[in-house]
Amino acid sequence: MLTSVYFKNNSFDLNSESKQELDSLSQLKSNLTFRIFGNANPLGSEVLNKKLSDQRAKTVSDYLQKRIGKNIKLSGSVGLGISKQINDNSTEILQAKNRRVDIFIEKNFAVGEKISRKPHPSFFDLKIEMMKVKDTFSLPDVNFIGGRHVWLPKAKPRLYQLLKILRENPVLEVELQGHICCDYENFDGEDQDLGTFNLSFTRADAIKAFLVKMGIDPKRIKAEGQGYLNPVVYPEVSEEDRTKNRRVELVLIKK
Structure with a gap:
């Protein structure tokens, strides 16, 4: 699980919304470890x-330290500067997303303990009329090479x-949500082909690009990156586990 709080340009003061978010985290009751990473946009030196x-x-x-209980451990904090940009900073909205602190929240697992989440229903196995808007579906077998899109x-x-389903149902609109495995030091993984830290997005966007190339209207497809949130298997202890998490899922937006 990850939570991020955001800052004004050239500021490190918490606003009321950020304080409320951190207060909520401090009240969590499970045995957890918080790891904290600061980020900045590239406007300064x-x-x-x-x-x-x-x-x-x-x-x-410092804010969390004064509020958390004994069940929560802070494993330290570090500033990453501009090394973990998650977008291209082309607009103020995108720049604001890089003026952030990421709080990575991990459950403390016993030796050998592993969580396996039941996959979403397959998009290929259901009739469109049975699907509900905003539901999430798996795309079985749509997995990726590690570190690449x-x-x-x-x-x-x-x-x-x-592609066939989208062609046969021309009013369908979908959101493709990319996922990664294994990178728990960043919100998202590094795309080794592009050198960016938005691997989950580039995986979803690669599928969008394929569909658009094959004639699907790009307005019908949205690509989003989910980072390493919501893994199917956690922690990954085998290549099979890692492959399961390197995936893209689909959310039905309109039918």
Whole structure:
């Protein structure tokens, strides 16, 4: 689980909304570990942004330290400067998303303990009339090479199946949600092909690009990245576990 709080430009002061979010985290009752990472957008110098991200992380850490119970451990805080940009900073809205502190929340697992979440219903197995808008569906076999937005060979026939459904149902609108595995030091993973830290998004966007290339109106498809949130298996202890989490799911927006 991850929560982020956001800051004004060149500031490390918490606003009321951020304080409310942190207060909620401090009341969690499970045995948890919080890891805190500060970030900045690239408007200032590298030195200034590193210092600012450190200050933001420390502000959040100090605020939580005064409020958490003994069941929650703070494993430290660190500022990452501008090294973990999750978008291209082309607008003020996107810049604001990089002026943030990420709080990674992890359950403390016993040795050998593992969570396996039941997958969502398959988008390929249900009739459109039986689906509900805003429901989430799995895309079985649509998995990816580690660290890349390149899908595995077994995904290809499934993507053509998805293409066929969209062609036969021209009013359908969908959101593709990308996921990653294994990178718990960042909100999202590094795309080794692009050098960006938005791997979950580039996976969803790669499928969107394929569908658009094949003639689907891009207005019908939205691509979003979910980072490492909502894993199917956690923690990953085998390549099979990791592959399951390197996936894209589908949310029905309109039918």
